[in-house]
Amino acid sequence: MSGIIKFGVRxxxxxxxxxxxxxxxxxxxxxxxxxTDPTDKFGKKTFEQAESEMxxxxxxxxxxxxxxxxxxxxxxxxxxxxxxxxxxSFGLAGFGIPFFGLYGACSxxxxxxxxxxMSVNAGYFSRxxxxxxxxxxxxxxxxxxxxxxxxxxxxTSQWTATASGxxxxxxxxxxxxxxxxxxxxxxxxxxxxxxxxxxxxxxAPAAAxxxxxxxxxxxxxxxxxxxILTGDLGREGHEICYELLSSSGLRLGENFTDCGxxxxxxxxxxxxxxxxxxxxxxxxxxxxxxxxxxxSRLRNVLLVGTGALMSPTSVLQGLAIPGIAHLVRxxxx
Amino acid sequence: MNLTNTEYKKYVKKHxxxxxxxxxxxxxxxxGGTICAFGQVLQYFYLWLGMEKEIAPVxxxxxxxxxxxxMTGLGFYDSVARxxxxxxxxxxxGFANAVVSPAIDNKAEGLVxxxxxxxxxxAGPVILFGTLSSVVYGVFYYVLKAFKV
Numbered sequence: 001m002s003g004i005i006k007f008g009v010r011x012x013x014x015x016x017x018x019x020x021x022x023x024x025x026x027x028x029x030x031x032x033x034x035x036t037d038p039t040d041k042f043g044k045k046t047f048e049q050a051e052s053e054m055x056x057x058x059x060x061x062x063x064x065x066x067x068x069x070x071x072x073x074x075x076x077x078x079x080x081x082x083x084x085x086x087x088x089s090f091g092l093a094g095f096g097i098p099f100f101g102l103y104g105a106c107s108x109x110x111x112x113x114x115x116x117x118m119s120v121n122a123g124y125f126s127r128x129x130x131x132x133x134x135x136x137x138x139x140x141x142x143x144x145x146x147x148x149x150x151x152x153x154x155x156t157s158q159w160t161a162t163a164s165g166x167x168x169x170x171x172x173x174x175x176x177x178x179x180x181x182x183x184x185x186x187x188x189x190x191x192x193x194x195x196x197x198x199x200x201x202x203x204a205p206a207a208a209x210x211x212x213x214x215x216x217x218x219x220x221x222x223x224x225x226x227x228i229l230t231g232d233l234g235r236e237g238h239e240i241c242y243e244l245l246s247s248s249g250l251r252l253g254e255n256f257t258d259c260g261x262x263x264x265x266x267x268x269x270x271x272x273x274x275x276x277x278x279x280x281x282x283x284x285x286x287x288x289x290x291x292x293x294x295x296s297r298l299r300n301v302l303l304v305g306t307g308a309l310m311s312p313t314s315v316l317q318g319l320a321i322p323g324i325a326h327l328v329r330x331x332x333x
Numbered sequence: 334m335n336l337t338n339t340e341y342k343k344y345v346k347k348h349x350x351x352x353x354x355x356x357x358x359x360x361x362x363x364x365g366g367t368i369c370a371f372g373q374v375l376q377y378f379y380l381w382l383g384m385e386k387e388i389a390p391v392x393x394x395x396x397x398x399x400x401x402x403x404m405t406g407l408g409f410y411d412s413v414a415r416x417x418x419x420x421x422x423x424x425x426x427g428f429a430n431a432v433v434s435p436a437i438d439n440k441a442e443g444l445v446x447x448x449x450x451x452x453x454x455x456a457g458p459v460i461l462f463g464t465l466s467s468v469v470y471g472v473f474y475y476v477l478k479a480f481k482v
Contacts, residue, residue, distance in 0.1 A: 046441045141438055148405045148434035149455060150414020150421055152357070155350040192338035193345060201345040208334060240348060248334040270415075320338075 003184055004217055010179040011120040012333070014068070014127065014168040017061035018287030019054045020279070021136065021162030023271070027264040032287035033163075034061045040137060040162050051080060051135035051164075052091030054279075058166035058286075059092065059131050066168050070095040073168065074125035077115045079108035080278055081134045081160070083142060092131065106203075106232045107186070108132040109165060109282035110305025110326040116169045117180040117328070126171055133164035134277030143196070143312050157197040158234045158276035161263060165282025178293045182218070182329040186210045188309065190322040196315050200237020200260075200273055203306040206323035207233060208244040210304055214327050215250055222252050226298045229289070230325070231281035231306040232260040234273030259284035281305050289330070299332045357418050364413075364420025372397060372424075394425050401426035405433045431455040 025036035079102035080087030104111035112130035260274035
């Protein structure tokens with residue numbers, strides 16, 4: 001039984017946009033954001049409200065680019081890293097679009113894309129949006145220490161991106177020329193990693209499992225793709241994922257990389273293993289990757305959104321961090 | 334790919350880039366030493382000002398706390414601490430930072446349930462177990478003294 005979903009009517013990306021914070025603006029992909037705010041607050045009082053504002057701005061930019069209004073969207077699939085998903089619900093409430101709140105940890109960008117594409121493909125909606133975000137300061141407060149607390153982070157730790165990405169998906173119309181052609185929903189993989197500062201290692205087995213299943217079942221070859229992009233494994237998780245796949249006889253080439261590695265200049269910005277968070281893969285894909293498609297420099301890309309499905313409570317109780325990885329394929333029309 | 338959880342954990346541990354222990358230790362030593370030397374200079378300064386011998390060391394602690402608190406408030410204590418590690422954590426500066434950073438952080442949740450409830454979220458365990466161990470120490474001290482050991 002194949003788990004790969006093939007989208008028959010090719011749901012297209014009508015528009016996409018990316019919004020980011022200060023660290024992101026100084027990273028490798030700073031120029032691919034539609035808006036960055038050096039204060040990380042986006043004119044709001046708290047970082048949590050700033051995250052909501054990022055989602056609002058991202059969807060607004062995407063709507064503007066597509067020439068559509070909120071009334072043209074029949075659903076929005078959105079998620080973030082905050083408790084009870086308030087980043088999305090508070091940020092998108094004003095649009096009045098039927099709303100599905102998702103939690104897939106950092107895999108939410110891929111998860112929301114798959115769900116939006118599936119519902120458009122099935123004909124339930126003619127247009128739907130997929131939005132996700134993370135805010136470094138909001139996530140640090142929730143998962144780790146207070147922001148001003150002085151501590152050292154180990155080399156395997158990652159930096160939660162302050163970013164949001166929005167996609168508008170529909171059938172035909174004024175499109176960016178990119179369609180979602182395939183998807184492979186991931187299974188939860190728990191390899192017993194409990195170290196919160198090595199989430200790359202917690203998520204890598206899930207990413208490897210999804211990629212292995214995809215290439216085995218689809219019959220496609222890794223060289224068929226311009227890019228095979230994991231969501232936020234960082235350098236550490238990326239290397240582990242590569243080695244896990246190699247040991248299973250699937251050797252990926254130079255086209256295999258990771259949004260968390262691309263987003264920052266980790267060495268110069270002292271961000272250790274790289275970026276993470278829902279906003280990381282969302283913004284890298286919605287900003288950088290879509291731009292490259294528009295320039296015809298990319299034609300075929302796999303995004304494997306990776307998520308670490310823990311909560312602050314589960315970590316304190318000593319439970320392992322399960323990983324998940326959803327795959328989605330972008331092809332130019 | 335078919336590693337058991339135990340094998341995978343072992344592999345991950347081996348794969349992980351270790352923290353640069355020697356570099357971190359040297360930096361911590363330098364930072365901690367600088368803070369302590371600064372404290373000593375302060376003490377001489379306060380004595381020179383004519384403070385009493387018992388008051389001057391207390392004033393040194395108060396000054397170091399103040400410096401740490403102001404640095405946390407201005408937002409660059411953590412930028413220093415990410416390099417200095419235990420060098421800024423172990424002296425009284427680390428404790429001050431651990432109390433002030435949640436206070437700033439939780440301001441938005443209100444005075445009582447924000448600042449009040451979260452103030453000791455990092456330093457709380459230190460205070461609790463510090464007080465407890467002083468009680469244990471006191472009991473031992475009392476017993477040993479009673480038996481004139």
